[in-house]
Amino acid sequence: MREAGIRHAVHRMAEFYSRFLSLLLALSVLILVFPVTLQIFARFTDFLPHYIWTEEMARFLLVWTIMIGAMVGLKEGIHFNVDLWPTLHGRARAALDLVSGVFVLIFAAAFFWYGIEFVDFAWFRISELAELPLWLIHLAWPLLGFSWLLFGGLKFYDDLKTLFGGEAP
Amino acid sequence: MMGGNVLAPGEAAWILFGGFFALLALRVPVAVALGMACLPVMLIEPRLGAMTLMQETFNAYNSFILLAVPFFLLTANLMNVGGITDRLVRLSRALVGHFPGGLAQINVVLSFFFAGISGSSTADAASQSKIFIEAQRREGYDDSFSVAITAVSAVLAVIIPPSILMIVWGGVLTVSIGALFLAGVIPGLLIGLVQMATVHAYAKKRGYPTYPRANLREVGFATWISLPALMTPFIIIGGKIFGWFTATESACIAVLYAGMLSLVVYREMDLKALYGALGETGRLAAVALFCVGTASAFGWLLAYYKIPEAILTGVSAWGMGKIMTGFFIAGVFLVVGCFLDAIPAIIIVGAILQPLAMEVGIHPVHFAMIGIVSLAFGLVTPPYGLCLMIACHVAGMKMGAVIKDTIIMLLPMFAVLGLVIMWPDVSLILPRLISPEFLE
Numbered sequence: 347m348r349e350a351g352i353r354h355a356v357h358r359m360a361e362f363y364s365r366f367l368s369l370l371l372a373l374s375v376l377i378l379v380f381p382v383t384l385q386i387f388a389r390f391t392d393f394l395p396h397y398i399w400t401e402e403m404a405r406f407l408l409v410w411t412i413m414i415g416a417m418v419g420l421k422e423g424i425h426f427n428v429d430l431w432p433t434l435h436g437r438a439r440a441a442l443d444l445v446s447g448v449f450v451l452i453f454a455a456a457f458f459w460y461g462i463e464f465v466d467f468a469w470f471r472i473s474e475l476a477e478l479p480l481w482l483i484h485l486a487w488p489l490l491g492f493s494w495l496l497f498g499g500l501k502f503y504d505d506l507k508t509l510f511g512g513e514a515p
Numbered sequence: 516m517m518g519g520n521v522l523a524p525g526e527a528a529w530i531l532f533g534g535f536f537a538l539l540a541l542r543v544p545v546a547v548a549l550g551m552a553c554l555p556v557m558l559i560e561p562r563l564g565a566m567t568l569m570q571e572t573f574n575a576y577n578s579f580i581l582l583a584v585p586f587f588l589l590t591a592n593l594m595n596v597g598g599i600t601d602r603l604v605r606l607s608r609a610l611v612g613h614f615p616g617g618l619a620q621i622n623v624v625l626s627f628f629f630a631g632i633s634g635s636s637t638a639d640a641a642s643q644s645k646i647f648i649e650a651q652r653r654e655g656y657d658d659s660f661s662v663a664i665t666a667v668s669a670v671l672a673v674i675i676p677p678s679i680l681m682i683v684w685g686g687v688l689t690v691s692i693g694a695l696f697l698a699g700v701i702p703g704l705l706i707g708l709v710q711m712a713t714v715h716a717y718a719k720k721r722g723y724p725t726y727p728r729a730n731l732r733e734v735g736f737a738t739w740i741s742l743p744a745l746m747t748p749f750i751i752i753g754g755k756i757f758g759w760f761t762a763t764e765s766a767c768i769a770v771l772y773a774g775m776l777s778l779v780v781y782r783e784m785d786l787k788a789l790y791g792a793l794g795e796t797g798r799l800a801a802v803a804l805f806c807v808g809t810a811s812a813f814g815w816l817l818a819y820y821k822i823p824e825a826i827l828t829g830v831s832a833w834g835m836g837k838i839m840t841g842f843f844i845a846g847v848f849l850v851v852g853c854f855l856d857a858i859p860a861i862i863i864v865g866a867i868l869q870p871l872a873m874e875v876g877i878h879p880v881h882f883a884m885i886g887i888v889s890l891a892f893g894l895v896t897p898p899y900g901l902c903l904m905i906a907c908h909v910a911g912m913k914m915g916a917v918i919k920d921t922i923i924m925l926l927p928m929f930a931v932l933g934l935v936i937m938w939p940d941v942s943l944i945l946p947r948l949i950s951p952e953f954l955e
């Protein structure tokens with residue numbers, strides 16, 4: 347009873363978190379258009395200032411867009427895989443998902459652990475053109491690790507339930 | 516022991532490729548499988564460490580060229596929600612609806628128009644599956660035929676400019692993107708034509724329905740309302756050729772243009788549809804590009820151990836001529852395309868094969884077209900053919916059920932690939948005529 351309550355709460359939290367990420371993702375795609383547009387029009391007009399940082403800004407936004415999208419992608423299970431047994435379902439499928447899930451979790455843990463080092467490594471550095479603090483961009487790595495651990499962990503737990511409890515996820 | 520590394524190149528190659536394929540077989544997502552194959556090698560090698568994986572993925576994403584990917588996907592999604600696609604369907608119907616198998620012909624011709632605006636086959640497959648598969652089902656087409664033709668015609672999007680693959684290829688292997696855009700036009704036209712011929716043959720044999728011929732007025736009207744959309748390829752490709760903007764900027768222009776048509780000219784897009792298009796774009800782009808990061812780390816490790824050179828010395832010893840090498844390159848890309856997405860394949864395999872192509876004197880643009888056309892075919896070949904997977908998903912079918920028709924449709928397309936390999940001018944003539952300086 348208590349366990350089910352905690353599980354429910356964590357699921358709701360993850361749901362809320364992934365909705366938040368989805369909103370961020372849509373926004374970041376929209377924002378991507380602006381620095382590049384500015385860059386193009388500044389070249390052909392005199393009244394727009396010709397900023398040097400537009401390209402770098404666009405690249406850093408792309409980095410965050412990719413990482414946020416990859417986080418949402420794991421929650422929604424849309425990362426491409428090669429499925430040699432597409433017809434399986436129920437407990438057999440849960441067993442197979444557990445196997446691939448282990449590797450996803452190890453990968454997530456590596457991104458989380460070494461991602462923190464990656465942030466630390468960039469702590470006092472700034473970018474070349476826009477002079478942004480680099481750790482702001484590197485932060486996406488441990489965050490991806492954390493998000494994948496959360497989403498992947500929940501799926502892993504549900505698959506375990508399906509396999510041993512015969513419970514529908 | 517080489518250059519003070521702990522692992523010999525052979526051992527590293529075994530861990531990398533063995534690990535990657537083993538993980539793929541276990542249904543680990545491709546991006547994760549590539550990264551997980553790198554990790555043990557990086558951890559064993561004291562000079563590298565796991566931070567190399569962080570740094571290499573960062574370097575891959577921190578790229579102005581890859582920005583073109585979300586832009587082209589967004590263009591396609593804006594076209595769909597903004598009413599541009601509907602108008603192009605109407606034009607295609609007016610043009611080819613009266614041919615045998617009218618709706619399937621429209622399917623191919625729409626892919627052709629779509630290809631000139633968007634550079635993404637997956638976006639094409641996703642949007643056209645929704646338009647055509649159910650409609651063809653209602654008109655009595657066989658399901659496997661409908662799914663197969665939708666998926667197969669979607670590959671035109673990366674062969675006809677603009678194309679995400681051309682932009683990535685040009686960026687990674689330093690080839691003129693303008694030249695690649697021009698080089699793709701004739702192979703794309705030829706593939707579109709053989710697909711129409713294939714539909715014709717199917718329709719005759721199975722008695723698929725046809726529409727009444729549109730009169731000239733209808734053709735004229737359909738062309739008129741599609742005109743703003745049909746201008747897009749000229750803006751994008753023209754802008755690139757005349758040097759007004761870079762490849763990525765041209766993709767951004769395409770977004771602005773499609774957005775303007777949807778919001779101002781056709782006025783069919785509301786805020787909710789825009790949010791949907793943005794979210795869809797973010798997901799598809801991120802999932803495709805995340806894979807580029809780990810693929811780059813994988814490719815970087817291959818280069819670190821000089822594994823491509825080791826593979827190449829073996830192949831060079833066979834002493835193949837130009838045409839045989841061309842077929843060999845196509846074969847490698849076709850096989851790799853069965854297991855890997857096209858962008859990581861370019862990053863890993865394109866870099867391995869480039870010296871081989873240069874050695875026998877294949878022009879870099881010709882080499883690129885062989886690779887891109889072969890990889891485009893890989894988008895519909897199982898087990899990992901994204902366009903086929905998307906079309907099957909929309910139709911609610913298993914890939915196994917559509918393989919036969921897909922292969923039948925691929926056969927004439929292979930003939931075009933053969934032509935592209937044996938006759939370099941199919942690719943090179945347009946760039947040579949329009950802007951020879953690109954071929955230097």
